[in-house]
Amino acid sequence: DIQMTQSPSSLSASVGDRVTITCRASQGIRIDLSWYQQVPGKAPKRLIYAASSLQSGVPSRFSGSGSGTEFTLTISSLRPEDFATYYCLQHNTYPYTFGQGTKLEIK
Amino acid sequence: EVQLVESGGGLVQPGGSLRLSCAASGFSFSDHYMDWVRQAPGKGLVWVGRIRNKANSYTTEYVASVKGRFTISRDDSRNSVFLQMSSLKTEDTAVYYCARSYCTNDGCPTQLDHWGQGTLVTASS
Numbered sequence: 337d338i339q340m341t342q343s344p345s346s347l348s349a350s351v352g353d354r355v356t357i358t359c360r361a362s363q364g365i366r367i368d369l370s371w372y373q374q375v376p377g378k379a380p381k382r383l384i385y386a387a388s389s390l391q392s393g394v395p396s397r398f399s400g401s402g403s404g405t406e407f408t409l410t411i412s413s414l415r416p417e418d419f420a421t422y423y424c425l426q427h428n429t430y431p432y433t434f435g436q437g438t439k440l441e442i443k
Numbered sequence: 444e445v446q447l448v449e450s451g452g453g454l455v456q457p458g459g460s461l462r463l464s465c466a467a468s469g470f471s472f473s474d475h476y477m478d479w480v481r482q483a484p485g486k487g488l489v490w491v492g493r494i495r496n497k498a499n500s501y502t503t504e505y506v507a508s509v510k511g512r513f514t515i516s517r518d519d520s521r522n523s524v525f526l527q528m529s530s531l532k533t534e535d536t537a538v539y540y541c542a543r544s545y546c547t548n549d550g551c552p553t554q555l556d557h558w559g560q561g562t563l564v565t566a567s568s
Contacts, residue, residue: 378560382557425554430504431504431505434489435487436487
């Protein structure tokens with residue numbers, strides 16, 4: 337199975353900060369990667385697909401980059417509603433695998 | 444509007460069985476692949492499996508931990524996908540989500556883009 341190593345596992349930041357979350361794949365996955373945001377008690381919401389394409393309706397402060405084995409999700413200026421848990425998902429090879437999640441908390 | 448609504452969760456004893464349903468609306472269900480993802484309490488997301496569409500013979504994929512115990516099926520006439528779970532273990536306790544994906548012979552332009560709200564399965568004595 338492809339292992340997705342996500343870092344950091346938790347992150348404290350303030351409104352207005354710029355934050356970056358990283359996912360590393362144990363083998364190359366081209367750009368077959370999505371990013372999701374999950375608020376407690378709710379279903380995950382897709383933010384980014386194909387590594388860098390912004391899902392319709394998602395604010396432009398979210399961006400993704402990378403290909404192959406290293407990927408990043410960047411939030412350019414945190415807003416209060418962005419404090420949530422973020423996951424990457426590789427959908428290159430079965431079984432699809434998620435990163436372990438990054439919990440973004442208010443400092 | 445795309446909607447996915449899961450149902451069928453509940454309390455089941457270890458070794459028991461349960462069938463989850465996911466009712467879809469707002470899109471061409473029969474054209475899409477459908478996935479199941481689960482999340483144990485306080486834990487991360489785990490992809491469980493997928494069923495392809497009729498054009499791809501309704502073939503399925505599963506994560507190793509459920510292979511042989513879980514079966515995904517679909518009824519395009521009812522716009523529904525199902526997850527039949529048997530020989531349940533305590534570690535199968537989780538919220539189960541269904542999600543849609545769209546694939547063609549040239550690849551999958553969209554994967555797990557819309558999710559249902561989830562249904563909780565508790566395997567406990």
